[in-house]
Amino acid sequence: xxxxxxxDVGGTNTDAVILDENNRVLAQTKTHTTEDIGSGIATAxxxxxxxxxxxxxxxxIAMLGTTQCTNAIVERKxxxxxxxxxxxxxxxxxxxxxxxxxxxxxxxxxxxxxIVSGGHEYDGRLIATVDEDKVRTVLEQWRGKVDAVxxxxxxxxxxxxxxxxxxxxxxxxxGKDFPVxxxxxxxxxxLIERENATVLNSALFAVIEKVxxxxxxxxxxVGVTNASLFLCQNDGTLxxxxxxxxxxxxxxxxxxxxxxxxxxxxxxxxxxxxxxIGGTTSDLGVLVNxxxxxxxxxxxxxxxxxNFRMPDINSIGIGGGTVVHQHDDGTFTVGxxxxxxxxxxxALVFGGDVLTLTDVAVRLGKANLGDxxxxxxxxxxxxxxxxxxxxxxxxDAIDSMKTQAGDVDLVLVxxxxxxxxxxxxxxxxxxxxxxxxxxxxxxxxxxxxGGEYEKMYSYDxxxxxxxxxxxxxxxxxxxxxxxxRAETVKLVEMTETAIAYAPGNTTRxxxxxxxxxxxxxxx
Amino acid sequence: MRNLTKENIENIAxxxxxxxxxxxxxxxxxxxxxxxxxxxxxQPITLLDVTEVDPDALYIPVACMGAPSVxxxxxxxxxxxxxxxxxxxxxLGKQVKGxxxxxxxxxxxxxxxxxxxxxxxxVVDCDSMGRAFPELQMTxxxxxxxxxxxxVVADEKGNLSVLETVxxxxxxxxxxxxxxxxGATACVAQxxxxxxxxxxxxxxxxxxxxxxxxxxxxxxxxxxxxxxQAIVEVTGGYHLFDGKVVDVIQKVVGGFNRGTIVLxxxxxxxxxxxxxxYQNENLVAHIDxxxxxxxxxxxxxxxxxxxxxxxxxxxxxxxxxTVFGLPSDDKWRTEAGVDLVGPRYFGFDFDFVTVExxxxxxxxx
Numbered sequence: 001x002x003x004x005x006x007x008d009v010g011g012t013n014t015d016a017v018i019l020d021e022n023n024r025v026l027a028q029t030k031t032h033t034t035e036d037i038g039s040g041i042a043t044a045x046x047x048x049x050x051x052x053x054x055x056x057x058x059x060x061i062a063m064l065g066t067t068q069c070t071n072a073i074v075e076r077k078x079x080x081x082x083x084x085x086x087x088x089x090x091x092x093x094x095x096x097x098x099x100x101x102x103x104x105x106x107x108x109x110x111x112x113x114x115i116v117s118g119g120h121e122y123d124g125r126l127i128a129t130v131d132e133d134k135v136r137t138v139l140e141q142w143r144g145k146v147d148a149v150x151x152x153x154x155x156x157x158x159x160x161x162x163x164x165x166x167x168x169x170x171x172x173x174x175g176k177d178f179p180v181x182x183x184x185x186x187x188x189x190x191l192i193e194r195e196n197a198t199v200l201n202s203a204l205f206a207v208i209e210k211v212x213x214x215x216x217x218x219x220x221x222v223g224v225t226n227a228s229l230f231l232c233q234n235d236g237t238l239x240x241x242x243x244x245x246x247x248x249x250x251x252x253x254x255x256x257x258x259x260x261x262x263x264x265x266x267x268x269x270x271x272x273x274x275x276x277i278g279g280t281t282s283d284l285g286v287l288v289n290x291x292x293x294x295x296x297x298x299x300x301x302x303x304x305x306x307n308f309r310m311p312d313i314n315s316i317g318i319g320g321g322t323v324v325h326q327h328d329d330g331t332f333t334v335g336x337x338x339x340x341x342x343x344x345x346x347a348l349v350f351g352g353d354v355l356t357l358t359d360v361a362v363r364l365g366k367a368n369l370g371d372x373x374x375x376x377x378x379x380x381x382x383x384x385x386x387x388x389x390x391x392x393x394x395x396d397a398i399d400s401m402k403t404q405a406g407d408v409d410l411v412l413v414x415x416x417x418x419x420x421x422x423x424x425x426x427x428x429x430x431x432x433x434x435x436x437x438x439x440x441x442x443x444x445x446x447x448x449x450g451g452e453y454e455k456m457y458s459y460d461x462x463x464x465x466x467x468x469x470x471x472x473x474x475x476x477x478x479x480x481x482x483x484x485r486a487e488t489v490k491l492v493e494m495t496e497t498a499i500a501y502a503p504g505n506t507t508r509x510x511x512x513x514x515x516x517x518x519x520x521x522x523x
Numbered sequence: 524m525r526n527l528t529k530e531n532i533e534n535i536a537x538x539x540x541x542x543x544x545x546x547x548x549x550x551x552x553x554x555x556x557x558x559x560x561x562x563x564x565x566q567p568i569t570l571l572d573v574t575e576v577d578p579d580a581l582y583i584p585v586a587c588m589g590a591p592s593v594x595x596x597x598x599x600x601x602x603x604x605x606x607x608x609x610x611x612x613x614x615l616g617k618q619v620k621g622x623x624x625x626x627x628x629x630x631x632x633x634x635x636x637x638x639x640x641x642x643x644x645x646v647v648d649c650d651s652m653g654r655a656f657p658e659l660q661m662t663x664x665x666x667x668x669x670x671x672x673x674x675v676v677a678d679e680k681g682n683l684s685v686l687e688t689v690x691x692x693x694x695x696x697x698x699x700x701x702x703x704x705x706g707a708t709a710c711v712a713q714x715x716x717x718x719x720x721x722x723x724x725x726x727x728x729x730x731x732x733x734x735x736x737x738x739x740x741x742x743x744x745x746x747x748x749x750x751x752q753a754i755v756e757v758t759g760g761y762h763l764f765d766g767k768v769v770d771v772i773q774k775v776v777g778g779f780n781r782g783t784i785v786l787x788x789x790x791x792x793x794x795x796x797x798x799x800x801y802q803n804e805n806l807v808a809h810i811d812x813x814x815x816x817x818x819x820x821x822x823x824x825x826x827x828x829x830x831x832x833x834x835x836x837x838x839x840x841x842x843x844x845t846v847f848g849l850p851s852d853d854k855w856r857t858e859a860g861v862d863l864v865g866p867r868y869f870g871f872d873f874d875f876v877t878v879e880x881x882x883x884x885x886x887x888x
Contacts, residue, residue: 091679092600094637121707122590155596190596192595297837401841404840
């Protein structure tokens with residue numbers, strides 16, 4: 001028998017689950033996330049095996065969802081020095097790299113920057129050719145000052161040849177193993193946002209190295225010695241460790257994604273809205289054809305505007321620990337503050353003195369937690385009004401995630417799910433599962449391997465069918481590189497966007513594929 | 524006369540997004556250009572009141588022309604703005620004393636500030652649209668008899684052209700063609716004006732108005748209702764509608780984004796439906812089939828809670844918006860103004876009636 005071990009490291013909890021080949025959940029555990037991450041992972045692994053007869057050697061695949069890359073950016077820690085080569089001159093000098101960044105983050109990255117000749121026009125013509133000698137001169141000047149390079153070409157989403165050309169020069173000068181990120185592999189249209197994402201990706205190379213080696217070591221130390229290891233990406237797919245080392249930024253946002261995927265698995269739905277109620281916030285995501293919907297707007301990461309793919313998540317201040325403020329005039333407000341992980345000492349039902357949404361749920365008889373006697377004095381009318389307001393806030397949030405009118409299926413997961421009302425307007429049915437509290441770890445464990453590709457085609461020059469086939473094949477190659485089994489790879493998403501103002505019927509085509517993990521890679 | 528701080532610039536950019544009436548391109552790239560020019564040892568940016576200009580001196584607006592979506596990927600080298608100004612100075616044989624935005628709405632609100640930071644030229648607190656419009660001849664300076672040409676068009680590669688044209692519409696046509704060849708974005712200088720012409724023909728105080736709107740939106744101490752009221756007061760406009768987007772019908776026609784947005788009423792508008800037609804900018808709005816506002820008056824969107832401005836590109840199903848109606852400047856509400864940018868120019872089969880009158884009629888029913 002072969003088993004899968006999935007671990008999700010969140011801000012508060014580290015969860016672990018074991019699934020068998022038929023995706024049955026055999027064991028699950030929840031422990032506190034530790035400062036060093038690694039010891040929390042080790043504890044979770046020990047605990048999850050303690051409940052089962054499963055031999056650790058029989059685990060053949062292990063996957064990790066982690067927030068360490070996000071934390072490194074937010075805390076400005078462990079980032080390496082990045083040299084930014086923007087290939088776009090004479091255009092774009094008016095906004096140098098790092099304009100309007102937080103100076104602290106710039107200081108942490110200790111950047112070198114150069115804008116060298118090159119780049120494409122919107123219609124595929126060249127702005128300029130690449131001056132390789134100039135690139136070499138720049139790299140010589142940077143020698144010893146940069147740990148990684150980020151290469152960003154104007155309209156590289158249209159044509160990445162020049163970025164590849166500059167990468168080859170970097171390999172000649174610094175050696176072929178020198179870490180490099182190409183913007184065309186990371187973000188979409190919008191040079192500044194894509195450049196920012198590419199810089200962050202390069203700055204995270206040391207962090208991801210530590211995560212991957214730490215994960216491998218933790219597993220080996222506890223006796224999981226036969227497993228192939230994967231990291232979770234923010235689109236609900238996995239990357240093999242060597243691939244993850246090149247694209248650390250794709251781990252950012254994988255937490256909510258895993259919850260959405262886990263919710264999909266538990267509910268057996270492919271299209272639904274997922275509501276994950278935690279201690280402090282409710283995160284809403286949208287499940288489209290089994291995967292989370294991507295955000296279409298620029299996303300801030302640690303105060304930096306980026307445009308790499310991120311799950312479309314709407315967070316509102318409703319959680320189990322959310323505080324209900326009562327005012328002198330008899331009115332009240334719900335949140336947005338929360339007692340967070342201190343709920344077991346602060347909430348009324350646990351002997352504290354703060355009225356939380358958990359207390360309201362207990363007062364209304366919806367949950368049996370702590371000591372219900374301790375909320376008996378809470379005015380029933382107030383409790384009902386609070387619940388009415390929570391209902392309204394959740395309904396508004398759900399509605400804002402819809403792309404069309406009509407009722408939707410809702411999957412309710414997370415540790416704070418008890419505060420949700422029994423019915424919600426705009427919702428066909430609320431789906432819940434007793435494993436909902438570890439939906440994120442389940443999401444990590446069931447993840448598949450994916451690949452995606454984006455390019456602009458002129459439908460006047462290329463037949464539409466050929467363009468779609470070309471994009472699909474390129475996405476497939478990405479999936480194979482990431483560790484997918486060729487015969488299982490299938491297309492899950494194809495988007496075509498007509499580009500306004502551009503002649504030649506220019507259309508941006510984006511293909512996304514997924515497949516099962518290649519068994520040959522298994523130990 | 525006063526110097527603009529970084530905070531002032533952030534506020535102007537936000538207000539410019541609002542005053543774009545849904546179009547004009549997101550001012551984000553423009554704002555970054557201003558901040559970069561200042562970071563690179565730029566000079567303080569001075570804002571002049573129109574009353575402070577020299578009536579005989581020369582003032583020239585600089586702008587970017589082309590597709591804002593292309594500019595998100597390929598933006599200027601940065602020296603084009605000085606080049607177009609110097610070329611026009613040379614052509615006219617007269618030195619320029621200041622600059623101003625050709626349109627206060629959208630990304631072009633920011634371009635004169637870049638030039639100001641680079642050269643120390645003051646920015647005059649006026650523009651020639653009071654909003655954003657898609658074509659070069661759609662200016663109040665045109666109405667006042669100022670000529671668009673001689674006009675200079677330049678790209679980042681060093682190509683530069685001086686245009687002499689017989690009409691302002693010809694300037695639009697020829698410059699538009701060059702812009703496409705230059706990669707769908709170009710830097711332009713046109714409508715060379717005397718201080719006197721600005722006092723007579725430009726829309727005054729518009730930069731400050733944008734700044735005031737931005738300051739209201741960014742003021743964390745104000746509640747939603749207070750912000751809404753403050754915006755109405757600053758703009759002399761109307762709070763037309765609160766609604767949720769229930770449909771967006773969109774198509775690209777001849778390089779322009781055309782479409783219809785349908786809102787289902789919220790709050791005081793519950794039970795009503797608003798439909799807005801747009802072509803890059805918002806053009807016409809109906810509530811339950813009844814016309815409430817049309818171009819050249821402004822239809823401006825903002826988030827229903829935060830009041831952060833929303834452009835038509837950002838509108839999608841489920842978005843909750845507050846819709847404001849702003850009277851356009853009186854210069855647009857003339858026969859010539861309405862001929863140039865009224866509903867009939869944009870293909871609607873009715874005459875322009877002011878938003879005040881339309882709301883009065885609606886109230887009377």
